[in-house]
Amino acid sequence: MLIDSHCHLDFPDFADEIDAVVARARKAGIARLVTISTRVARHAQVLAVAERFEDVYASVGTHPHYAHEELDLTAADLIARTRHPKVVALGEAGLDYHYDRSPRAAQERGFRTHIAAARETGLPLVIHSRDCDADMAAILTEETGQGAFPAVLHCFTGGRDLAERAIALGLFISFTGILTFKNSGELRAIAAALPADRILVETDAPYLAPGPFRGKRNEPAYVVETAKVLAEARGAGLEEIARTTTDNFFRLFDKVPRPAETDAFAHPPVTSKPAA
Numbered sequence: 196m197l198i199d200s201h202c203h204l205d206f207p208d209f210a211d212e213i214d215a216v217v218a219r220a221r222k223a224g225i226a227r228l229v230t231i232s233t234r235v236a237r238h239a240q241v242l243a244v245a246e247r248f249e250d251v252y253a254s255v256g257t258h259p260h261y262a263h264e265e266l267d268l269t270a271a272d273l274i275a276r277t278r279h280p281k282v283v284a285l286g287e288a289g290l291d292y293h294y295d296r297s298p299r300a301a302q303e304r305g306f307r308t309h310i311a312a313a314r315e316t317g318l319p320l321v322i323h324s325r326d327c328d329a330d331m332a333a334i335l336t337e338e339t340g341q342g343a344f345p346a347v348l349h350c351f352t353g354g355r356d357l358a359e360r361a362i363a364l365g366l367f368i369s370f371t372g373i374l375t376f377k378n379s380g381e382l383r384a385i386a387a388a389l390p391a392d393r394i395l396v397e398t399d400a401p402y403l404a405p406g407p408f409r410g411k412r413n414e415p416a417y418v419v420e421t422a423k424v425l426a427e428a429r430g431a432g433l434e435e436i437a438r439t440t441t442d443n444f445f446r447l448f449d450k451v452p453r454p455a456e457t458d459a460f461a462h463p464p465v466t467s468k469p470a471a
Contacts, residue, residue: 196226196454197422197437198444199415200369201287201321201349201397204230204251205240208401208412217248220415224437226250226454227444228415231287231321231349233258235265238276245281252451254284254321260296262288262305273312283450285313286321287349290334293326306334314344319447322348322366328357339364345447350399351382358385362393367447369395372405372413375424383428391429395447396421396440 199220209216220228228251232241238255245253255276257265276282288309290302306322313320324331331353338344347367351358358368370386373379386394396418398405404413405420419433426436445453 196224196441197396197418198441199225199228199398199400199418200347200395200444200448201231201371202228202400202415203233203402204228204244204400204415205237206401209414213244213247216414216416217251221250223416223419225415225418226441227252227451229254229284229448229451231284232256233287234261235268235272235276242279242281250454251281252283252448253279253281254286255282256286256288256309256321257305258287259289259291259302259305259323260294262297263301264297266301266304268305268308270308270311270315273309274316277312277316277318282318283448284319284321285309285316287323288320289323290327290331291323291325292330303330303334307338310334310338310344310346313346314338314342317345318450319367320344320346322346323350324348324353324357328353332357332360335361335364335366347395347447349397350403351385355381355385355388358389362390367393367395367443369397370421370425371397371399372403372409372417372421374421374428375405376409383424386425387428387430391439392443392446394425394440395443396425396436 230244232254241253245251288306349369350371351368398413398418400413404411422436426433
């Protein structure tokens, strides 16, 4: 089995066929999905998806693009929302200097608020980091010095220095379909060198469809393609990578129950092609 540790099932892209999307993920061997919050103001929609499906869970948080819209958000606000049984993570929060859709000061303020909530709850923080390696490393180092917190750098596209700093601080690193792109050789080299116990896979669906699906809407079933390329980069088999990344997921997202042996979707074959 595999896990899609990061997707956005509440987005309009899935509105007309959410049941079919989740069903295809199950048939492809994807045992758990985490649908990620981008605005606390829209958290009800994220929760609605998680509550609808037994194997879908949710986070709560504010994406850096919208940090300026939720400046009044406090760690206490986030912590209160994590008491819902289906909320298993904080975020996504962090820094995005590629688009700079929110002032950088607002992004940092929101990021540190989420870190405080992760430290208090022990739930993992899903970190968005784009074109901000130096500042990201500095904040993570400073904040970890004030007290460790569980976290994952999602959709990793940073440099080797940031990857090594994150690992040294105890973080996990997750890869999307970007890993499968032809021009991602350096990213694959970084993925190959990371400790096996710190790697995850995800889709970030509906974005970043991997390999043969590139240019199409992404969906959780396609995480298999990213796992295949990760396996190739590391000189491992797909089953080994599936087992490794799944075990890592349940160590980090420890509020998510592991499927029982009797679950219908616990052990279907992991294939490279999702069921139609």
